[in-house]
Amino acid sequence: MNPNGSRWRQxxxxxxxxxxxxxxxxxxxxxxxxxxxxxxxxxxxxxxxxTEADGEHPKNLLGSGPIDFP
Structure with missing residues (x-):
């Protein structure tokens, strides 16, 4: 998150x-x-x-909503 609380999206x-x-x-x-x-x-x-923990499909990122990248 940004300092103002907004999400960082790219x-x-x-x-x-x-x-x-x-x-x-x-x-x-x-x-x-x-x-x-x-x-x-x-x-x-x-x-x-x-993620490194995922197999072929990115299950840790899919369906999780917006992803915040610290």
Whole structure:
């Protein structure tokens, strides 16, 4: 969250670029544990973000509503 309480939102594409170029790293908290967000590539060659704890599908990010990246 921003200091004023608003959420910080950016596109998945921007997050992918930032993770890949090393300018930022991101994590989410799942069940009280910190889990890193990584870039994965689908079997069709599409890049997407998911947590290290996820298998093929980004279940820790899907259905969780807006994601706050600290």
């Amino acid at each position: 596109t998945q594409e921007k997050k992918i670029r930032e993770i890949e170029d090393g300018s930022w790293s991101f994590y989410v908290e799942v069940g009280g544990d910190r889990v890193d967000v990584i870039v994965a590539v689908s079997r069709y060659g599409n890049k997407y973000i998911k």
